[in-house]
Amino acid sequence: MDEVRRRLREAAASHRPDRERMLARVERGMAEDRQPAGAVPVYRPGRASRLAIAGATAAVVAVLALGGHTVATMGRDGDGAVAGAASPPASPAPGGTERPSPARTEDGHLWSDGSVDPHSNSYWAQSNVTVKNRKALTSLTVELRITDTGGVASTGGWRTRPAGDFDFSVRKEGGALVYRWTLRPGRTVPPGQHVFAGQYNHAEGGRDAAGDTYTVRSEASGEPAAVQGDFARTPS
Template identity: 55%
Template structure:
């Protein structure tokens, strides 16, 4: 092999040796890219909520609003608390409410600030019924007794009651007396009834078939602060 050929081979081999400076630069660029990618992943973990988390948060908020709405509805129309059917009926102050007139003596649906109506609820059926007593008052009341009398026709049995006013403002009794199932709501001392429309309802089972409510009756006695008493009564045609 001639010296010229050896020189050519050496030059060719040296041309294939790695460039150390170039390799170090490539390593540094790769390290920088990995660091940037890691930073992006860290920011993703600590950054804004991803869409599944946003959906879950939205559902949780909607659930809270639904529970609140149901609570408000329940306050507007809630059943009366359990009571002892045999308990003695409470009475209002005699000076505030005069209950000498019988509840079935004709029909008087207006007196002073009071207006009233009795009706069988349209959702009643062949096995069960609800009787509604509606009271409208143009002035606030400081004494109130609402009495609903359901004639004890075949199968009549108490199944519950409710009122649109707060339950804690009233004493309630439900018992059988004189051939009637009698519901009585009595306003507690120190409580008030605002002006407006209010409903008191009694619920009961009865024998299968249509029930005649001609013997049912209601009576409302009330008084306002510093005023004389007023009374209204009627039936359930």
């Protein structure tokens, strides 16, 4: 046993690393790693290559995991945009792509709305002008204009206020049927919601009410107010 140990110590003492040979091997390995652009990399077996591949794989997995977590955390909003992402400033709508607001529907003590009655049909329709007032009105005029889209003829009109409080008229004017309700002198309209309706026949089929309009003018405690609008819905 002592003899074996002695020989091992002598062999270790006599060993000298071949520095030049080691440097040559390192340079050769580096040259193999420098692939020309577009070349398919060749992976050679060996501990160093296996470590490099393992490291690259771990990095890719980490990036994919982080990316997936980010998307899952941020989510998407209702239009498909990534929630939390900065949105570009909204551009103004191109001219003519949206129907502009036709008029003011609220003014001081007065508010209004126009709609086609849901009971309208393919031969007959009713257009409603709803008026809301916060103060008692001493003056009120409601005018409804129904464009003659073909076969339009009045069948009457009504209001939720007493008939004796208003003067009512219907006439044809400028290609439209004009309904007008005017509050009589000495009468008042209490605060609340009131409806004025014009009824008419029309050509067979669904009538387009886009060209119909209304105007409401009033006075309360010496304060005048005026609103107007159109009819967004059409009868089915």
